């Protein structure tokens with residue numbers, strides 16, 4: 001494994017200076033340990049600019065989930081600073097920063113007894129007052145956007161009115177994507193969003209995520225353990241190994257040697273049933 005990160009940003013070393021862009025995400029020195037073992041995150045530093053598809057690639061236990069959960073403000077860090085769209089993530093700013101984030105989880109995270117459409121509308125909850133939530137009185141624009149998003153992710157009207165538990169894995173993941181988009185996030189976080197899907201459905205869901213999210217002008221940070229899917233969909237790959245960034249560059253720079261160093265063995269592909277997350 002290379003000790004230092006492999007940086008491979010074509011065009012960033014040329015003579016013409018690249019003007020600064022408003023950062024979408026800045027992570028600086030993120031460190032997190034659980035108990036006495038080695039840290040789950042060890043001084044992780046990187047920045048993201050919209051609207052790229054960035055894949056966090058790494059084997060089981062490399063720290064992908066911990067990093068995404070830290071960015072979503074779901075776990076406290078021992079050290080480090082996170083900025084989302086220019087605003088530092090602190091206990092005081094958590095609710096306003098969260099409005100800039102959308103997140104899809106590996107297990108879809110849907111409420112089974114609600115319909116697909118109700119699940120999507122529930123994604124707007126952080127933006128609504130409690131009386132509206134109490135009476136499920138979603139504003140007209142939320143209802144309108146729900147219909148548009150469900151159509152965008154390819155669900156029919158009949159499927160939109162089905163209970164989440166009656167939908168297939170691929171359909172449920174589409175609902176999860178629509179729900180994460182309803183709040184018009186600047187940054188879309190996805191933790192192994194296709195780990196439970198067969199390879200063909202997985203590729204379809206990632207393609208949809210890429211087109212739907214980038215059409216909304218948001219950036220994507222998506223964890224995967226399948227190298228082939230990462231290379232197919234990512235603009236940029238950040239490789240994690242034992243809580244550290246061990247690679248950072250475009251898919252073309254992800255050589256077999258880098259993959260072997262990252263995984264410590266031959267790279268996992270997206271074979272059905274392979275779930276190393």
Ligand SMILES: Nc1ncnc2c1ncn2[C@@H]1O[C@H](COP(=O)(O)OP(=O)(O)O)[C@@H](O)[C@H]1O
Pocket residue numbers: 034035039040058059060061062063064065066067276277
């Ligand atoms: N809640 C937790 N309690 C104890 N250890 C944890 C917890 N969450 C993660 N870890 C440990 O942190 C490391 C990184 O885990 P994780 O972020 O889940 O990796 P990945 O998502 O890449 O599989 C692993 O060693 C894991 O065992």
Ligand SMILES: [Mg+2]
Pocket residue numbers: 064065066192277
């Ligand atoms: Mg994980």
